[in-house]
Amino acid sequence: MDRASEEARVRFPGHDEGFEGFVMATYKLLLLPGDGIGPEVMAEVKRLIGWLDTQGIAKFETEKGLVGGASYDADKVGITDATMAKALAADAVLFGAVGGPKWDSVPYEVRPEAGLLRLRKDLALYANLRPAICYPALAESSSLKPEVVEGLDIMIVRELTGGVYFGEPKTITDLGNGQKRAVDTQVYDTYEIERIARVAFDLARKRRNKLTSMEKRNVMKSGVLWHEVVTQLHQREYKDVALQHQLADSGGMQLVRWPKQFDVIVTDNLFGDMLSDIAAMLTGSLGMLPSASLGDIDPKTNKRRALYEPVHGSAPDIAGQGAANPIAMLASFGMALRYSFDRGELADKLDAAIAAVLAKGLRTADLKSTGATVVSTSQMGEAVVKELQALHA
Numbered sequence: 001m002d003r004a005s006e007e008a009r010v011r012f013p014g015h016d017e018g019f020e021g022f023v024m025a026t027y028k029l030l031l032l033p034g035d036g037i038g039p040e041v042m043a044e045v046k047r048l049i050g051w052l053d054t055q056g057i058a059k060f061e062t063e064k065g066l067v068g069g070a071s072y073d074a075d076k077v078g079i080t081d082a083t084m085a086k087a088l089a090a091d092a093v094l095f096g097a098v099g100g101p102k103w104d105s106v107p108y109e110v111r112p113e114a115g116l117l118r119l120r121k122d123l124a125l126y127a128n129l130r131p132a133i134c135y136p137a138l139a140e141s142s143s144l145k146p147e148v149v150e151g152l153d154i155m156i157v158r159e160l161t162g163g164v165y166f167g168e169p170k171t172i173t174d175l176g177n178g179q180k181r182a183v184d185t186q187v188y189d190t191y192e193i194e195r196i197a198r199v200a201f202d203l204a205r206k207r208r209n210k211l212t213s214m215e216k217r218n219v220m221k222s223g224v225l226w227h228e229v230v231t232q233l234h235q236r237e238y239k240d241v242a243l244q245h246q247l248a249d250s251g252g253m254q255l256v257r258w259p260k261q262f263d264v265i266v267t268d269n270l271f272g273d274m275l276s277d278i279a280a281m282l283t284g285s286l287g288m289l290p291s292a293s294l295g296d297i298d299p300k301t302n303k304r305r306a307l308y309e310p311v312h313g314s315a316p317d318i319a320g321q322g323a324a325n326p327i328a329m330l331a332s333f334g335m336a337l338r339y340s341f342d343r344g345e346l347a348d349k350l351d352a353a354i355a356a357v358l359a360k361g362l363r364t365a366d367l368k369s370t371g372a373t374v375v376s377t378s379q380m381g382e383a384v385v386k387e388l389q390a391l392h393a
């Protein structure tokens, strides 16, 4: 193995490795189901974990905790210090969803979302990975033409802890003449750009070896620095990866014109927020979209801090009805297998099982189309485990 591949293997171990030389490890996972449909979709991950355990395919040590409204009801905070300590001790955190009308009027600092924000902050999760994958069976349900999205597999890497959402000053000033002035500050330091770019280059090496960096260097100084830092890092450490720069607005256009031209896209917090939502909608329902948020590698354990969660919220409109689509949650667990647990081969099988279930015409209500069989949350989870079983037979 050359040095570059060896380095990538250390950063994202096992992404594409087989069973050779494999020693069964026990993975420490903290499950935080949260509110609304969170516990319903998390139940399907528990089913899967239980099956993997009994089959001896993977071993998990799981802990559970409260987050969001559920934590507020029990302890009057979005997440307790004790649960936070469990999150810091885990190899990865699996998060359902938080929020709902029940907690609309709780104090701002202890609202359900505060639990998620504290997790992101205390785990220092600066890289948000949003894959957009279009399963062939769902190409028809995209708002774009099937040939534009069928087989789509791109990854958007969004910087999550810097930029205009956090930069100071951040103010609204009364100018005294009937006018006000609002200021947000877009600010990035070299190290912030470099570490997110490094995550993206490493991912590209594990995929199709192509990275597109998006900023607005034509009108923003932060874009000029972003472009410079990514270019220099490429020259220094990642010459083997094909790097392309694109202005973020034209990138947005290209995403809906011909998204398959992309492999990995890296961009800042604001552009990433928008571009990842655009990419998400290429693939159909919110119920299909997983995500990962990664932090630095702990030098002691050689593990990256990580939280995995579906993109969707707590869906109070369908909570408790057994109608939620568990695929986003299951696929988030798949990302944990890939990026935290060294089990890329198992993650591939899980993806194949999900694709097979969809190809057989099983759909939760959010995906229903003519000729499809509408199933409940647990029937969908059960079907995925059954397909996985068939793939392991």
Ligand code: NAD
Pocket: 037, 041, 096, 097, 098, 099, 100, 101, 116, 286, 287, 288, 309, 311, 312, 313, 314, 315, 316, 317, 318, 323, 324, 325, 326, 328, 364, 366
């Ligand atoms: P939402 O994602 O919860 O729901 C939007 C729509 O998509 C709803 O019609 C819902 O039924 C549907 N939907 C979402 N996930 C689905 C699934 N797995 N299967 C089937 N259908 C699904 O967004 P919202 O309605 O804007 O927000 C509801 C609550 O969730 C709010 O309190 C919001 O603050 C919270 N929220 C939390 C997170 C999070 O925990 N990360 C993210 C977004 C919203």
